[in-house]
Amino acid sequence: MAPGLPPAMDRPHFIGIGGAGMSGIAKILAQRGAGVAGSDAKESATAEALRALGATVHIGHAAEHLADDASCVVVSSAIRQDNPELARAAELGIPVVHRSDALAALMTGLRPIAVAGTHGKTTTTSMLAVSLSALGLSPSYAIGGDLDAPGSNALHGEGEIFVAEADESDRSFHKYAPEVAIVLNVELDHHANYASMDEIYESFETFVDRVTPGGTLVISADHEGARELTRRVAGRDVRVVTYGESQDAGVRVLSVVPQGLKSEVTVVLDGEELTFTVSVPGRHYAHNAVAALAAGVALGIPAEELAPALAAYTGVKRRLQLKGEAAGVQVIDSYAHHPTEMTADLEAMRAAAGDSRILVVFQPHLFSRTQELGKEMGQALSLADASVVLDIYPAREDPIPGVTSELIIDAARAAGADVTPVHDKADVPSAIAGMAKPGDLVLTMGAGDVTDLGPHILDRLSN
Incomplete structure (x- = not known):
C-alpha cells in the first residue's frame, strides 16, 4: 500500500541527522530502501539506531562527509548557512531540501x-x-x-x-x-x-x-x-x-x-x-x-x-516519563518549557501525587522565550513545593543582554515559590539530595539537556 521513494531522495544526506524531526525522516527513507547518510554534532542512541537501519552517520560537521553522489541534502531551520556540508553542497550543485519538504514527499x-x-x-x-x-x-x-x-x-x-x-x-x-x-x-x-x-x-x-x-x-x-x-x-x-x-x-x-x-x-x-x-x-x-x-x-x-x-499508549520519552526511584524518591522527566505546558504537567502531577511533595529542576529553553515568558514561567513554578532553576539553555540562539534565569527566579519568588538558583548542572544532584525526602516526586523539566540529570540524581539519592 505504501509508496516507494520520493524523486531525488534515493541517496539523501542529512545535516543534523540525530535531531528528533530529521532522524524520523531518515529512518523512514532508510526503511524504504534509500541510501541514507548524514552527520550530527555528537554520538547518540539515535545515531546507532540509524546505523542499524543501514545509514552512514558521521560525527561532527565537515565538507568531506558529504558524498559527491548524494541526491540531495536535507536540512532543518536550525542549520546555519555557514555549515561546511551546506557550503559543499552548493559547490557540487546538490539540491538542498528542507526537512518539511522531505516529510511532505513521504506523505504523497x-x-x-x-x-x-x-x-x-x-x-x-x-x-x-x-x-x-x-x-x-x-x-x-x-x-x-x-x-x-x-x-x-x-x-x-x-x-x-x-x-x-x-x-x-x-x-x-x-x-x-x-x-x-x-x-x-x-x-x-x-x-x-x-x-x-x-x-x-x-x-x-x-x-x-x-x-x-x-x-x-x-x-x-x-x-x-x-x-x-x-x-x-x-x-x-x-x-x-x-x-x-x-x-x-x-x-x-x-x-x-x-x-x-x-x-x-x-x-x-x-x-x-x-x-x-x-x-x-x-x-x-x-x-x-x-x-x-x-x-x-x-x-x-x-x-x-x-x-x-x-x-x-503508555507515554513518550520526556513527557512525564518515570526515570526511576531511589531512596523512596521518584524521578520523572518533563519536556515542558512553555508556561502553559509547565502548569499542565505540574497540575497533572499534583493530581496524581496526593500528599507527596513535588520538587522541580527547571532549565529555561531559549533566551527569546525567557525574555517574553519568564514571568509566567516563574508563576508556574509556584505550583511546585520547591524548585531548582538552571541557567538558560541557548539551543540555536545567541545570548540577549540582560536576559537570564533571574527573570524567572524573581517572578517565582514574587509568587511565593521556594526557588534555588544553580548555575552548574553538576551541582544539581547534590542540591536535590539535600532537599528530597522519601515519598517526594522530582521533575526534571525543560526542552534542553536537563533530561540528562535524571540518572545522576538517582545515583546521588542511592548513595
Missing part, C-alpha cells in the same frame, strides 16, 4: 493526519501512531519524540495512513496537505519567528487551507486561541469537528476521572456516550486522546474500536 499517495498546536503535538501524534498500530492498521508515522513503545520516533508502515507532527515554529507545517488536520491549541510562542498573535493566526489559517478538499479539521472547543481560529476559518471547504468540555463541542468531554497515573474519560460522540482509559495522567493528556479519537473517526475508524486501542 497516503492519507495523512497532521497534528498541530502550540502544545501537545508529540503526545497526540504518538497516541494515534500507537492506537492505529494496535488495531493492525500499520500506519507510517513521524513524531518529535521517542515512544515508550514501540521505541521509535518514526516508522514506515504498510498501511494507507501517515501520522505526522506538524511544526508551526518555522511555518514548515504549511508544506503538508493532510486529509485530517488537528489543532490542539493556538498560543504565541517561537518569538524569534512570530511577532504577534495575528501572525500566529495567519500561519494556522494557511495550515488549515492546506487540508485536502472535503477533509476534516479537528480543533479544540475549549482553548480560546483555537476558538478564534475556528471563527477565522469559517466558510472554508473543510469539515470542522470541535472537541472538549464546552457545551457546544462536537465531541464533548463529559468527565476526566483520575485513577492514579491513568484517567478514565467519558465523551459524547454522535449522540452516544463512550468511556475509555488513557494510560497517562492529567486532563490535558485526556484531551489529547479525545482529539486523536476524533481524528481517527474522521478517517472512518469506528470509535468503539479506536477508543479502547488508545489505552495502548
Whole structure:
C-alpha cells in the first residue's frame, strides 16, 4: 500500500541527522530502501539506531562527509548557512531540501493526519501512531519524540495512513496537505519567528487551507486561541469537528476521572456516550486522546474500536516519563518549557501525587522565550513545593543582554515559590539530595539537556 521513494531522495544526506524531526525522516527513507547518510554534532542512541537501519552517520560537521553522489541534502531551520556540508553542497550543485519538504514527499499517495498546536503535538501524534498500530492498521508515522513503545520516533508502515507532527515554529507545517488536520491549541510562542498573535493566526489559517478538499479539521472547543481560529476559518471547504468540555463541542468531554497515573474519560460522540482509559495522567493528556479519537473517526475508524486501542499508549520519552526511584524518591522527566505546558504537567502531577511533595529542576529553553515568558514561567513554578532553576539553555540562539534565569527566579519568588538558583548542572544532584525526602516526586523539566540529570540524581539519592 505504501509508496516507494520520493524523486531525488534515493541517496539523501542529512545535516543534523540525530535531531528528533530529521532522524524520523531518515529512518523512514532508510526503511524504504534509500541510501541514507548524514552527520550530527555528537554520538547518540539515535545515531546507532540509524546505523542499524543501514545509514552512514558521521560525527561532527565537515565538507568531506558529504558524498559527491548524494541526491540531495536535507536540512532543518536550525542549520546555519555557514555549515561546511551546506557550503559543499552548493559547490557540487546538490539540491538542498528542507526537512518539511522531505516529510511532505513521504506523505504523497497516503492519507495523512497532521497534528498541530502550540502544545501537545508529540503526545497526540504518538497516541494515534500507537492506537492505529494496535488495531493492525500499520500506519507510517513521524513524531518529535521517542515512544515508550514501540521505541521509535518514526516508522514506515504498510498501511494507507501517515501520522505526522506538524511544526508551526518555522511555518514548515504549511508544506503538508493532510486529509485530517488537528489543532490542539493556538498560543504565541517561537518569538524569534512570530511577532504577534495575528501572525500566529495567519500561519494556522494557511495550515488549515492546506487540508485536502472535503477533509476534516479537528480543533479544540475549549482553548480560546483555537476558538478564534475556528471563527477565522469559517466558510472554508473543510469539515470542522470541535472537541472538549464546552457545551457546544462536537465531541464533548463529559468527565476526566483520575485513577492514579491513568484517567478514565467519558465523551459524547454522535449522540452516544463512550468511556475509555488513557494510560497517562492529567486532563490535558485526556484531551489529547479525545482529539486523536476524533481524528481517527474522521478517517472512518469506528470509535468503539479506536477508543479502547488508545489505552495502548503508555507515554513518550520526556513527557512525564518515570526515570526511576531511589531512596523512596521518584524521578520523572518533563519536556515542558512553555508556561502553559509547565502548569499542565505540574497540575497533572499534583493530581496524581496526593500528599507527596513535588520538587522541580527547571532549565529555561531559549533566551527569546525567557525574555517574553519568564514571568509566567516563574508563576508556574509556584505550583511546585520547591524548585531548582538552571541557567538558560541557548539551543540555536545567541545570548540577549540582560536576559537570564533571574527573570524567572524573581517572578517565582514574587509568587511565593521556594526557588534555588544553580548555575552548574553538576551541582544539581547534590542540591536535590539535600532537599528530597522519601515519598517526594522530582521533575526534571525543560526542552534542553536537563533530561540528562535524571540518572545522576538517582545515583546521588542511592548513595
